[in-house]
Every structure is written in structure tokens, then in C-alpha cells.
Amino acid sequence: MRIVLDILRRAHTDAAPYRQRIPFETEDAGATVAAALTAINAGGIPDEQGNPVEPVRWECSCLQKKCGACAMVIGGRPRLACDARLTEFAKKGSVTVEPLRKFPVIADLTVDRTVLFENLRRMTVWLTQDAPADEQTADAAYDASRCLQCGCCLEVCPNFCAGGEFAGAAAMIPAARLVTELPAAAQKPLREAYSRRFYAGCGKSLACRDVCPAGIETERLLVNSNAAAIWKRLLRRRKK
Ligand code: SF4
Ligand code: SF4
Numbered sequence: 001m002r003i004v005l006d007i008l009r010r011a012h013t014d015a016a017p018y019r020q021r022i023p024f025e026t027e028d029a030g031a032t033v034a035a036a037l038t039a040i041n042a043g044g045i046p047d048e049q050g051n052p053v054e055p056v057r058w059e060c061s062c063l064q065k066k067c068g069a070c071a072m073v074i075g076g077r078p079r080l081a082c083d084a085r086l087t088e089f090a091k092k093g094s095v096t097v098e099p100l101r102k103f104p105v106i107a108d109l110t111v112d113r114t115v116l117f118e119n120l121r122r123m124t125v126w127l128t129q130d131a132p133a134d135e136q137t138a139d140a141a142y143d144a145s146r147c148l149q150c151g152c153c154l155e156v157c158p159n160f161c162a163g164g165e166f167a168g169a170a171a172m173i174p175a176a177r178l179v180t181e182l183p184a185a186a187q188k189p190l191r192e193a194y195s196r197r198f199y200a201g202c203g204k205s206l207a208c209r210d211v212c213p214a215g216i217e218t219e220r221l222l223v224n225s226n227a228a229a230i231w232k233r234l235l236r237r238r239k240k
């Protein structure tokens with residue numbers, strides 16, 4: 001298989017972006033974009049014009065769809081590079097590889113996802129006491145725990161922008177886990193932050209559900225956590 005990686009590159013944050021087309025050949029039918037980038041960075045593969053290729057900056061850790069570090073825009077869609085097989089693009093003969101657009105670019109395909117973790121801090125998404133396992137919410141909690149914090153959902157979310165009040169599904173998913181697990185008395189700060197930083201801004205388009213590489217049931221968690229964090233409170237108010 002021969003495929004051209006059409007990579008959007010940038011030497012550093014303030015440098016002008018440019019495209020570089022790098023042909024890659026492999027006998028491995030299961031080869032991924034991550035494998036191609038690794039081979040390119042090992043050296044010896046020139047670009048389409050025969051020019052030497054400087055190593056492409058990108059992040060990875062597990063190469064097993066477990067860490068979320070390799071999230072980027074592949075073929076126009078946010079994906080994990082270690083999960084994007086080149087055979088999907090073989091017919092076309094080339095595939096575009098670009099950095100996520102909702103975060104500042106550090107260099108090439110590496111972006112600064114600090115805002116993603118800052119949003120978890122701002123929403124107090126952490127345990128301050130034991131949260132005993134509850135059979136009724138165990139499935140949803142397990143599903144939420146699979147979030148990779150990769151940021152693919154934020155890439156397609158029409159309402160998320162870095163630095164804005166709305167924290168997006170990447171914050172809603174871990175919050176959804178806690179808001180149903182924490183004892184009621186301990187939920188207040190999280191419920192308030194959830195209401196302000198997620199519920200108020202989410203248009204429920206569910207674009208996030210369609211791109212999640214972990215296959216998390218975003219819709220179910222969204223309904224669960226809205227019920228736990230918002231609707232119960234509204235119902236209580238109406239009853240008064
Ligand atoms: S919800 Fe899915 S797409 Fe969003 S950060 Fe978590 S794993 Fe990534
Ligand atoms: S449902 Fe739509 S607005 Fe809400 S987090 Fe998902 S993509 Fe964003």
C-alpha cells in the first residue's frame with residue numbers, strides 16, 4: 001500500500017503553517033497513521049518533492065487507544081492516530097493529517113490541551129470523600145471512567161471554544177460519573193458548576209457522541225447527569 005500523508009505543519013506556535021506531502025509505503029494492511037508518523041520520524045523518507053523531512057512533532061504514549069494523547073484531525077475528522085488505519089484512505093491515495101483546531105498549536109500536530117484539564121479543576125471534578133459503589137449507577141460510572149480526555153468531542157462541539165465558560169463533553173463525562181456517585185451533601189459545588197459550565201451551554205446536538213474514540217455513550221450520560229444535577233433540583237423547587 002502506498003499513501004501520501006498530507007500534513008499541516010508548523011515549526012512552533014508563532015510560525016506560519018504549511019503543508020507537506022509525505023509518501024509512505026507499507027506491506028502491513030493494519031498500519032495506522034501513528035505507524036506512518038513513527039516510520040517518517042525514524043528518518044530516510046523524503047517528501048513528494050524528494051526533500052528531506054524534519055521529524056513531525058506529535059504526541060503518543062500507549063499506541064493502544066488508551067491514553068488519548070495522539071488525538072488529531074485525520075481526513076477531516078478528529079481521531080486517534082493509533083486507531084486510524086491507512087487502508088481507510090488507500091482508495092483516495094492520500095490523507096490529510098492536521099492538529100486539533102480548538103487548542104493552541106505547539107508545533108506540527110502537538111497541541112496544548114491545558115484548558116481541558118483546567119476545566120475539570122474549575123468544575124471541581126474530583127472526589128473529596130469516599131463514593132460507595134452503587135449498583136444502579138455502576139454501568140454509567142464505568143462508561144464515564146473510559147474517557148481519555150483526548151479532546152475529540154471538543155473539536156466538533158459547536159459551542160466549545162478554549163477559554164470560554166462552556167466546558168464541553170470532556171468535562172461533562174467525568175462530572176456525570178461523580179454527580180451520580182457522590183453522596184447528595186457533597187454534590188453541591190459540582191452540581192452548581194455543572195449547571196453553569198455545561199448544562200447552560202450545551203445545545204444537545206450530540207456531535208460529541210459521534211466522534212468519541214472510546215465509544216462512550218455520551219447521550220446516556222448527559223441525560224443521567226442532567227437528571228441528577230438539574231432536573232431533580234427543578235422538581236424540588238416546583239414542589240415547594
Ligand atoms: S468524551 Fe470521548 S471524545 Fe471526549 S474527551 Fe472523553 S474520550 Fe475523548
Ligand atoms: S451535545 Fe452538542 S453542544 Fe453538547 S457537548 Fe455535545 S457537541 Fe457540544
Ligand code: FES
Nearest residue numbers: 061063067068082
Ligand atoms: S497513543 Fe494512546 S491513544 Fe493513541
